[in-house]
Amino acid sequence: MKISVVKDILEANDRIAQENRAIFDEKGLVVFNLMSSPGAGKTSLLEKTIDGLKDHLRMGVIEGDIQSSQDAERIARKGIPVVQINTGGACHLDGNMIRDTFKSFNFDDLDLLVVENVGNLVCPAEFQVGEDFKVMILSVPEGEDKPSKYPLMFHESKVLLINKIDLLPYVDCNIETIKEQALKVNPHLTMFEISCKTGEGLDAWYSWLKEAVRSRGVDLKGK
Amino acid sequence: MAPAWWESQWVFIVHEMSIAQSLIDILREEMVKHDAGTLRSARLHIGQLSAIVPDSLSFCFEVMTSGTELEGAKLIMEIIPLKGTCRDCKHTFEIQDYTFECPECSSTEIDTIAGQNLSIVEMEVD
Numbered sequence: 001m002k003i004s005v006v007k008d009i010l011e012a013n014d015r016i017a018q019e020n021r022a023i024f025d026e027k028g029l030v031v032f033n034l035m036s037s038p039g040a041g042k043t044s045l046l047e048k049t050i051d052g053l054k055d056h057l058r059m060g061v062i063e064g065d066i067q068s069s070q071d072a073e074r075i076a077r078k079g080i081p082v083v084q085i086n087t088g089g090a091c092h093l094d095g096n097m098i099r100d101t102f103k104s105f106n107f108d109d110l111d112l113l114v115v116e117n118v119g120n121l122v123c124p125a126e127f128q129v130g131e132d133f134k135v136m137i138l139s140v141p142e143g144e145d146k147p148s149k150y151p152l153m154f155h156e157s158k159v160l161l162i163n164k165i166d167l168l169p170y171v172d173c174n175i176e177t178i179k180e181q182a183l184k185v186n187p188h189l190t191m192f193e194i195s196c197k198t199g200e201g202l203d204a205w206y207s208w209l210k211e212a213v214r215s216r217g218v219d220l221k222g223k
Numbered sequence: 224m225a226p227a228w229w230e231s232q233w234v235f236i237v238h239e240m241s242i243a244q245s246l247i248d249i250l251r252e253e254m255v256k257h258d259a260g261t262l263r264s265a266r267l268h269i270g271q272l273s274a275i276v277p278d279s280l281s282f283c284f285e286v287m288t289s290g291t292e293l294e295g296a297k298l299i300m301e302i303i304p305l306k307g308t309c310r311d312c313k314h315t316f317e318i319q320d321y322t323f324e325c326p327e328c329s330s331t332e333i334d335t336i337a338g339q340n341l342s343i344v345e346m347e348v349d
């Protein structure tokens with residue numbers, strides 16, 4: 001007997017992600033999902049961003065890792081709330097894992113929650129966690145062919161941070177080609193060239209992020 | 224830093240495992256609903272833009288269903304090409320090389336209408 005079903009396989013996760021999103025909205029909390037390959041600079045970006053915006057908004061972080069809590073310790077040293085999720089092998093965070101962290105935060109004390117996803121250019125893009133938008137990092141040593149090799153993540157992201165530009169003199173990588181390739185896959189992508197080592201380009205990212213939080217109706221301290 | 228070969232393979236298998244688990248959950252639910260005892264096959268539509276590797280998914284499905292009432296079921300997977308509609312001129316077209324630009328009017332206001340999702344479309348049960 002044949003039965004026709006027509007069901008999205010990721011539906012169960014999407015539903016949980018929507019429930020998470022409703023909770024974030026109710027608390028007036030902006031959430032972004034930070035994705036990249038291992039080592040592209042997610043934790044470094046967060047360390048910088050926490051310092052750069054500490055007078056303007058109250059941040060919290062969820063650290064996703066297969067195992068270990070080193071990244072969470074790096075963030076905790078900055079004195080902001082952070083919760084570690086060990087996925088125990090899974091290559092991405094999902095809506096359920098995010099929901100399990102809620103009891104560890106006081107959302108009333110936060111303006112922005114960042115989810116550092118498991119390092120991987122493939123899977124995290126497919127699983128919503130309830131975020132307002134996705135931010136991805138590509139570091140220049142990874143090469144300019146990544147947008148066409150991993151189109152989904154580039155397509156799903158709102159912002160692309162091209163990191164480690166301090167290394168440009170040492171690697172065969174043309175930043176204009178990265179941008180061109182990324183814009184083919186996602187013509188609406190906002191891109192910043194940054195170095196978490198020298199700090200170059202980070203001010204533009206901070207301004208963009210402040211504006212993104214403000215445009216969602218969150219009152220920021222200072223300006 | 225490029226991941227080691229085993230690292231990239233591992234990621235694919237792990238990813239397909241979680242997809243296979245969601246798939247199995249839905250199949251079980253549908254079988255109960257239709258009072259079915261065995262599953263012969265399930266037909267899936269895999270969007271070209273989704274990050275699924277069909278062979279890995281088949282492999283995970285086989286491993287994860289062995290010894291259960293789903294054992295031996297075949298996954299029939301069809302890759303669905305990416306399609307978009309231009310918001311400006313309403314032209315509908317197949318998106319080539321993941322380039323989200325209208326071939327008629329060069330607009331980049333494209334709504335994806337096919338090729339992004341991962342769905343079950345049909346099951347054959349006894």
Ligand SMILES: Nc1nc2c(ncn2[C@@H]2O[C@H](COP(=O)(O)OP(=O)(O)O)[C@@H](O)[C@H]2O)c(=O)[nH]1
Pocket residue numbers: 036037038039040041042043044045119163164165166167194195196197198
């Ligand atoms: N040269 C250089 N190194 C960087 C930069 N950003 C991060 N790194 C280094 O890259 C490595 C991985 O960074 P990390 O933030 O842990 O990456 P994650 O795995 O994506 O969280 C660390 O050794 C960082 O110091 C950068 O802009 N320039």
Ligand SMILES: [Mg+2]
Pocket residue numbers: 042043044071116
């Ligand atoms: Mg990290």
Ligand SMILES: [Zn+2]
Pocket residue numbers: 309310311312313314325326327328329330
């Ligand atoms: Zn058009």
